[in-house]
Amino acid sequence: MIKDFYGDLRLGILGGGQLGRMLIQEAISLNVNVYVLDPDPDAPCKNLCERFVCGRLDDYETVYQFGKQLDMLTIEIEKVNVDALEKLEEEGVLVYPQARVIRLIQDKGLQKQFFKQNDIPTAPFQLLNSKESLRDEQLIPPFIQKLRKDGYDGKGVRKIVTEADFKDAFDAPSVIEEWIDFKKEIAVIVSRNDSGDIKAFPCVEMEFNPDANLVEFLISPAALDPGIQARAEELAIKIAEDLQIVGLLAVEMFLTKDGAILVNELAPRPHNSGHQSIEGNYTSQFAQHLRAIFNLPLGNTEVRLPAVMINLLGSDNHEGLARYEGLEESMAIEGVYVHLYGKKFTKPFRKMGHVCIIHEDREAAINNARKVQGLIKVIV
Ligand SMILES: Nc1ncnc2c1ncn2[C@@H]1O[C@H](COP(=O)(O)OP(=O)(O)O)[C@@H](O)[C@H]1O
Ligand SMILES: [Mg+2]
DSSP states (O other): OGGGGTTSOEEEEEOOSHHHHHHHHHHHHTTOEEEEEESOTTOTTGGGSSEEEEOOTTOHHHHHHHHHTOSEEEESSSOSOHHHHHHHHHTTOEESSOHHHHHHHHOHHHHHHHHHHTTOOBOOEEEESSSHHHHHTTOOSSEEEEESSSOOTTTTEEEEOSGGGGGGSOOSSEEEEEOOOOSEEEEEEEEEOTTOOEEEOOOEEEEEETTTTEEEEEEESOOOOHHHHHHHHHHHHHHHHHHTOOEEEEEEEEEOTTSOEEEEEEESSOOGGGTTHHHHBSSOHHHHHHHHHTTOOOOOOOBSSOEEEEEEEBOTTOOEEOEEESHHHHHTSTTEEEEEOOOSEEOTTOEEEEEEEEOSSHHHHHHHHHHHHHHOEEEO
16 A cells, blocks of 8 residues: 555654664665654754754644644654644554554553553552652652653663652652562564564663663673573564554563563664664664555564674763764774764763674674774763
């Protein structure tokens, strides 16, 4: 169906950051015209699309007017006005992922309830409305508190270690979750097209920067028992089926010390944990997202070569016009691929780019990634 007008299709992306930018790189190959809406006049997609509209993603009228002129809309961020997307769906604009999926995933509380209703293993939780109810519910630390809405990159997540930390708790609707002393954080990206075909990418493992609460180091494929890997992939496929999503779905999971898999959270879009797929897999997550939303055959997700992905984060104590140190030395190492997101200004821990390091030998890829990590700095 979509192939009928494929070639001069107008695709809108809500959000013009790095995920949109890498999606545009793939959209060019399919000759799709991309329109982008983002509140930042200097968004990374600004100069790379057919039309860039500067406006708020959470404003009904802005999103509606932007979408009305298009054939299809997708997202690179969940924090968008879903009422406008529902209206556009009613009027015949294709919205993938569907508005109801975005509405559910926007709210970590609804996500957790969805996990429970569908027998998807997840950390035990309860929902709270305010800080006051922390004491009323007589919750015993340690636990994790997460804002139901608008958290990202760890900014809406707090660990409450003792009762003394109650004063620093979020005073907003939140999810209280059991603190999981996990062995590893893993992720599976899965895609589903409108015909119902589903394909999962092989599981990856992550290392977080504990200060920033961001993925710092991602390794593909994960070094896991094949049985565990298969379970993680099956779980991601089940979730995509339960949701009947069209598009990509990133499933973040914890592997516990006793071998259980708990689903942490979902993202219905390309995800930081899939960047290595550009060089490391036969099909990149961005190409796969386009295949899924255009109802094309899904691509081969297999690992082409072991890969390590490093986020290039703004250095601590550096804020201002960004400069990059060590790019040349890094690129002199074979298998090192640099991706800069075109953000003018750096600030501590801002995601400014990423580097993918591939090598036939997984350990050698990890060693080279360590070298690159020591070489590249984002400073002012
Ligand atoms: N229940 C938990 N137990 C232990 N660590 C957790 C728990 N929930 C989240 N975390 C840690 O915090 C990080 C960010 O939490 P997440 O829910 O993924 O929020 P975000 O939307 O910011 O990515 C996780 O990747 C993990 O490292
Ligand atoms: Mg997360």
